Each structure stands twice: as structure tokens, then as C-alpha cells.
Amino acid sequence: MSRGHHILRGIVLALGAFIFLFPFYYMVIGSLQESPDPSLAGAFPNPANLTLDNYAAINSRIGLLQGLVNSGIFAGGVIICTVLFGVLVGYALAQLQWRGRGVTFSLALLVQVVPFQLLMIPLYVLIARDYGLADSYAGMILPFAINSTAVIIFRQYFLQVPKELFDAARIDGAGELKLLWSIAIPLVRPALLTVVLLTFIGPWNEFLWPFLVTKEASLQPLAVSLANYLSNVAATAANPFGAILAGACVLAAPAVLIFILFQRHFVSTNIGSGVKG
Structure with missing residues (x-):
């Protein structure tokens, strides 16, 4: 196989890996954001906006x-x-x-x-x-x-x-x-x-x-507890988007x-x- 084919295969595999892993990355980043940012820019947040409060919030609600x-x-x-x-x-x-x-x-x-x-x-x-x-x-x-x-x-x-x-x-x-x-x-x-x-x-x-x-x-x-949280409690939470993603990460x-x-x-x-x- 020629060098060009190796390079093309590497590019295709890297692109596929990025497409596959990006939702997981976005889920982790979203779970750490203090203020929710559902836009694409939210995938690259300001480090000052990262916190573990969402994990504490979801844990206090459902255990x-x-x-x-x-x-x-x-x-x-x-x-x-x-x-x-x-x-x-x-x-x-x-x-x-x-x-x-x-x-x-x-x-x-x-x-x-x-x-x-x-x-x-x-x-x-x-x-x-x-x-x-x-x-x-x-x-x-x-x-x-x-x-x-x-x-x-x-x-x-x-x-x-x-x-x-x-x-x-x-x-x-x-x-x-x-x-x-x-x-x-x-x-x-x-x-x-x-x-x-x-x-x-x-x-x-x-x-x-x-x-x-x-x-x-x-x-x-946990899957049922998260669904109950989403339907019953999330509307009253300070950052329901981040709390739900935190639960999904766990x-x-x-x-x-x-x-x-x-x-x-x-x-x-x-x-x-x-x-x-």
C-alpha cells in the first residue's frame, strides 16, 4: 500500500474517531460548566466556568x-x-x-x-x-x-x-x-x-x-432516577442542563x-x- 493510501486511511480514521468521541467530550464538558452554554462554542468553555457543582447538585437530588x-x-x-x-x-x-x-x-x-x-x-x-x-x-x-x-x-x-x-x-x-x-x-x-x-x-x-x-x-x-429527575425536578434546578449531563457521565x-x-x-x-x- 502506498504512502498516500496510508495517509488517507489515517485521515479517515481520525475523522471517524472525532465524530464518534465528540458527543462524549461535549457531555463531559457540559457537566462541568457552571453556566450552561448549549451552543457549539460551549464545547470550548472558559476554564473559569468549569466546576463540579453540577455533580453535587444531581447527587443531592437522586443519590x-x-x-x-x-x-x-x-x-x-x-x-x-x-x-x-x-x-x-x-x-x-x-x-x-x-x-x-x-x-x-x-x-x-x-x-x-x-x-x-x-x-x-x-x-x-x-x-x-x-x-x-x-x-x-x-x-x-x-x-x-x-x-x-x-x-x-x-x-x-x-x-x-x-x-x-x-x-x-x-x-x-x-x-x-x-x-x-x-x-x-x-x-x-x-x-x-x-x-x-x-x-x-x-x-x-x-x-x-x-x-x-x-x-x-x-x-x-440510575437510568430511571435520571429520567425522573428530568421530568420532575430539572425545571426547578439552577443548571438542569449541567446536572443532567453530570448524571449521564456517571x-x-x-x-x-x-x-x-x-x-x-x-x-x-x-x-x-x-x-x-
Whole structure:
């Protein structure tokens, strides 16, 4: 490739990075401004206009730490359930022979085209009225406990594991759970991390379901608390623009940090390289 092509590619990548990162930069700068400036010039403010008062203002209204804890419990519970059920179902679909396996996998694929909003009303009736789990962490987590995407990912990874490994272990007397724990899971660690990272973003940013199922402010994730602040309190705040952006920065920070730390793990490794010929 010629030098001109390298320069052109660098310019295009730099321009794309600027377009992608500018909203994040603008959000951080806006959260630090004492006096709001929604114009383009506000992206380059006077340093004398920068302060942390907006973070103190939003924290005094909704409790940023409590919102983060609630979001963490919600996201953590969903991740644990997703990994647990995803591994079990994915292993069963890939390595076990049983009647209805093909139909079950077809249903897992079919669920992908059904929007969650279509199921929200019956789920709310089931969770809130029948199970009595409104205003609880379990009520928030249960509808997301089984993720068909995670099932499909684990199934595809388990299919790549040579069957000879399982056959040899079965001959030695190992049960299916022993096979899963000792052989299958260590060989699909990239899938585990991928599922965790992909699953985290959904519940961490989820607004509609926690908003429906929780009325207690002390249980609401940060995304719901920010929405309530925007609709109920922001009109009376001294700098609602800066306070909302401050809350958005706190909400986005964990997701951005996790992506920066683990982005290279999105690329799966070759499972076959761990098996000697």
C-alpha cells in the first residue's frame, strides 16, 4: 500500500474517531460548566466556568451512589443468570442428544425477532400481580434471566470443542456436569467474557422495564432516577442542563471503562489451538 493510501486511511480514521468521541467530550464538558452554554462554542468553555457543582447538585437530588448500586445489582443479577442458563442450555444443545433439540434451538432463534416491548404487558402482569415481585430486584432481573443470544453463542462455541474430549472423559467415568465444568467451560472462556460484556450493556442502560416495575426511588437504577429527575425536578434546578449531563457521565463511566479494559477480548481465540493433535 502506498504512502498516500496510508495517509488517507489515517485521515479517515481520525475523522471517524472525532465524530464518534465528540458527543462524549461535549457531555463531559457540559457537566462541568457552571453556566450552561448549549451552543457549539460551549464545547470550548472558559476554564473559569468549569466546576463540579453540577455533580453535587444531581447527587443531592437522586443519590448517584445508590443509583449506581441499584444498576450494579440489576446488571450483575442479569449477567449471573444469563451465563448460568446460557452455559447449561448451550451445552445441552451442542453436546447432548435428546428429543426436541432442534425445535428448542429453532425457538431460541425465533425469540430473536420478538421485541421485548411486545411482551412487556404480560410480563408486568405476571411479575407484579401474580408473583408479587414489584419493587424488588428479583422483579427487575427475572425477565432478563435467560438470554437467547447467550444460548446461541455458547452453543456455537461448544460445537467447536472436539467430541473426542468428551468421549474420552465419559469412558473415564466423568458425568455431564463434570465434563461441563472441567473440559467445556475452560475451553470457551472467550465466549464467557464476550457474553458478560454484551449482557452488561443491556441492563445497565435499561430504563423502561425498571421504570414500570419499581416505584420505590431507593430501588430504581440510575437510568430511571435520571429520567425522573428530568421530568420532575430539572425545571426547578439552577443548571438542569449541567446536572443532567453530570448524571449521564456517571451512568456512562462504568460502561466506557469496561469497554476500554476488555475490548481486545471481543476477538475470540481459536479453540482448536488448545487441543493437541
